[in-house]
Amino acid sequence: MDVTYGLNAYKTTGQLLKLDILQSKAGWYIGTIDHDGPVSRESGYYKxxxxxxxxxxAGNWEQHLD
Structure with a gap:
């Protein structure tokens, strides 16, 4: 699988969704989103x-496993 796609998103939905920078109350993270909103969190949180x-x-983030 291409590293520009979300592994957790693929595991849970079967969709190849591109990685993006998203925000939650806990902070910023690398995740995926589709037309309905956020789908998966792929990384830890950033400030x-x-x-x-x-x-x-840089490719130096750690994959968060659901």
């Missing part, structure tokens, strides 16, 4: 959207 983006771009 800023830039920190999450930098980790995703």
């Amino acid at each position: 800023t959207p830039q920190a999450a983006y930098d980790a995703m771009r």
Whole structure:
């Protein structure tokens, strides 16, 4: 599977959804979204959207397993 797609999203929905930077009350994270809203959280939380983006771009983030 391509690392630009969400592993948790694929496991739970069978959809290949591109990774994006999303926000929840707990902080910013790398996750996936579809037309209905957020689908999966793929990473831990970051304090800023830039920190999450930098980790995703560099590929040095850890996959969160549901």
